[in-house]
Each structure stands twice: as C-alpha cells, then as structure tokens.
Amino acid sequence: MKRFSIFFFSAVFLLAFNNAGFSQRLVNALSDKQISIDSSFAGETISFFGNIEPEIGEREKVIEGTFNIIMVITGPSIDRVVREKSNKFIIWLNSNSQVYEKFPSYYWVLSDASLDDITTPEVLEEYSLLPKHQPQKFSKNANKDNRFDKELVRLMKEEGYFGINENAIDFHSNSFYSGRLELPANVPVGSYLVQTYLLKDGEVISQKAQGFFIRKTGFERFLGNFAKQSPLLYGVFAVILALFTGWLGGVAFRR
C-alpha cells in the first residue's frame, strides 16, 4: 500500500495540473486509491500527500509565503430523513420529519490549524466548507424547518460520519504537506471525493479534487452483491444454512 502511494505520488508529479490564473498549484496523492472492507475491517487510516509548487511558466522556481490547507472529504450521497419524536397519547412516537435528498453519508473537514485562524467565516460560508453548511444544500421540503438542519448535523457528528479535525494536516517543509483521515469501522461504502483547498492570507488561491473508493472485498463483497442481485436465491440459501446448522447441532448433541 505504501509502495503504491510513492509510485502514485511521483506519477502525479509528472502530470501537470493547470490552474490558470493562480501562481501556485497543488500536486497531491493519497495512500490508497481503493480501500477494501473485509471481515476483519475495523476502520483504517488513509493518508494524503501533497506539494505546493509554482505554476508552470512562472518565473520563480520556489514558492514563498505561508500557506494553509483545508481538505474536505465527502462520502457517497444517499437520501436521508430526520425524524422528531413527540408525545402523543402518552407514548413517544415519530411525528415531524424532513427529507434530505442525495445527502453526503460522510463529511469530514481536515486542516493544518484552527479554521478560525486560517480564514474567515465568510470564506467558509462561500465554499460551504463546514458540516453545518451541508443540510441547506440538500433539503427537499418547500416549507423547511431549520431546526432539522442543526439536528441532522449533530446526529451525523455523534455517529462519527461528520466532523472537523484541525490537526490532521502537517507541513513537513514550506511546501510539502501530509494529511491523515481515520475512517471508522462503520464507514459507508462507495466513492469519495477529496477536495483540497490551498489558502493564503485567508483566501482560497487554488483547489484540487481527487477521489478514492471504499468497497467490500472477498466474501463480504460476494455476500453483499448476492443479497442485492439475487435476493430470492440468497434467502433460500440463508434458510438452507439455518436448517443445516440446526440439523448438525441436533445430530452432534443428540438430546
């Protein structure tokens, strides 16, 4: 995995990325293009590497000044509902709800320093960087209730799906940085987007996107696909397995 990352890192170096209008650009790579979930999966740390370089054609060969990096990792989107319980006829039941269509299942913001120090709330708002900015983009209801937005972000944070880590990125030199993200065991599977923002004096001066993929492998992938693609056969198989296990238990112990 690490061998792979070094290879990938150098490969990206060669592919020039042209951000016209900016005098700096980002060159970056990540440790795993694909993360596999198998039966022993209990979370994993994924690493990002990057370098800030002068734009091709620029006169200066070195970059100057202090930079900050913000990375936003967005997971696959899925329709989600938030429900509120209220007390009716002495029991507590779900009453009001609000639907969020194509809502990110995972959203983490990484940075190399406190976001308040790096930039201003206006910039964060403009790029919709924070978890709390997400619900406004995806709510479906016409007469929406803003309370649900706040609660949704809180619930997602409590589950570990949303969050901010302000110490996740380290600068190893003026220009070379690395970041790491700890993926929990219950991480949603699917394609992920890593959006890297380069900031100088609080302003975004360059950005770059890359992706990675989380998928089940081996037996887990087989079972997951089996369940979705041929559900009837899967159910029959589950029953045969149950009957066989029960029979085996009965024979082995013979009460």
Add this chain to the structure above:
Amino acid sequence: MQIYLPIAELSLNLFFLVGIGGAVGFLSGLFGIGGGFLLTPLLIFSGIPAPVAVASVSGQVAAASTSGALSYFRRGGIDFHLALYLVLSGIIGAFLGVAAFSALRAAGHLELVISLGYLVFLGFIGVAMIIESIRAILRSRRGVVRPAKLPGQHNWVHGLPLRIRFKRSKLYISVLPVLFIGASIGFLGALLGIGGGFILVPALVYILRVPGNLVIGTSLVQVIAIMAAATILHSVNSQSVDILLAFCLMVGGVIGAQFGASAGKYLRGEQLRALLALLVLGVAIRFALVLLLEPADLFSTAVLGIQGLAQ
C-alpha cells in the same frame, strides 16, 4: 475479534455475537422456546438496525427450532396433519407480516410498532404466565392434586363449521381456529422477528386442546416454516437478512441450547415457568420504558429506501 457484517454494514465483536447467541440459546434450551423475542431486542439495543435484526433473527430461530424439532420427530411428537394447516396459514400470515413491515418502515413507524408489539404481547403473556405459575407453586405447596385437563374437552371454538379430524392429536375440530392461529402467528413472527412459540404453545393447549406430548413438536414445525418463509421474504423485500450475523447467532444458539436443556433438568416445571414469566415481563418493561419515558434524544435520522450504498 471484530467481524464486519456485510448487510448491517458495521463491525461487531465475534465473541459478543456468538456469546449472546449462546446465552439466548441456553435460555431457549432451558425453557423450550425459540428465543427470538429475546434476541431481536438484544441486537437492536446493541446497535444493529431494527430491520436487519428482525430479518436475521428469523434465520437464527429457524436453525434453533430445527434441532428441537428433530428430537421431537424421533420421539414421534409431531402431528404433521395439524402442522400442515398451521404452516400453510402461517406462510400467508408471514406474507402479510412482511408487507406490513415494509410499509411501516417506509412510514418511519417500524420501531414504534415493534416496541408496541413486544410490549403488548410479552406483557400479556408474561402476566398470564406468572399468575398461572404462582397458582401452580401454591397448589403444589398445599399438596392439592389438580385434575389433568382432558384433551377431549371441547369449547365453543371447536364447534365452528368445516370440522376436520386430526388423528394423531385425537381432535375433531373446526379448521377455522387452526387457520386463524396459524396466520396470526405468521403475521406477528414476520413483523416482530419472533418465532411465536410462546404464543403458539398456549394457543394450541388452551384453545385447540392439543395433547401435551404433541404441542411443542408441532409448534416447532410451524415456527421453522414461518421463520424460513420470513427469511426469504425479508431477503426479497428489503435485503435485510445478514447471513453472517445469523450464522454467528446460530452457532452460539445451537451450542447454548444443549447446555440449557441439561440445566433444565435440575429445575421444576413451575419454577421454570415462573422464571420464564419474569424474563418475558422484564423485556416487556424494557419496551414500555422506551415508549413511555421521554427519549434522551428527540431526533433520529435514517437512510431512506432500500438500504445500501453503491458497492
């Protein structure tokens, strides 16, 4: 050792899963019950989504009931004629139960109905059982010998039309109550993730008057059939059966049941029933608290539609 459950999409400790399977299996061996009514809530309380818990426990109950049914089969303790009627009506009931399950899940009321269902049925059965066993214990203390109920005794239910003769059970009764009981258990079993043995056995004894030596074996056949049907229907309808989860529970359950059955020999029948009644009431109270107390968090979030993101 963590094990990743591919349908539930989370990791749980393997020993924890086999352990609760074993503990519930122990109780099921001890009391002669399937244990679904304990296992489903335990899984829900340990963080497994309710739909996955209900659907996967169906598979586990089918496995646990198979080894029990086998030993009754060897002793000739099954009335297959009666079981056929129960099974056919049970499968129809399971169809309706799974349809209700999907509709409630879409409406966001599945958890509520599961909690209410557990509360009502476990509360009712638990109270009835505890009264019955306290009476039995008091009677045996006083040394009163209670006349055994004769299987031949009839009540108004037997007089309904469409009477059929069940030779093994020595019954000549209307088929309507049989079909009604079978379908109700199938519906509840599929909806709540329980085998329904603890409702079916009293129904067979008190309503149909099936002889004691045939009751458990016959009810186990019905439980296997509706749990098998529910497993397949849940797989097709919502893809919420986690084979890996069910298998861990089965292994623990089958082993635990053997120890439970041996331990059961050291306890007297009334004591056993009183303990089971307390257990049933305990679970009912747990659900009552969920419904009646103000939840710590008024808000909850769930994924809409059939679960599962892109592979």
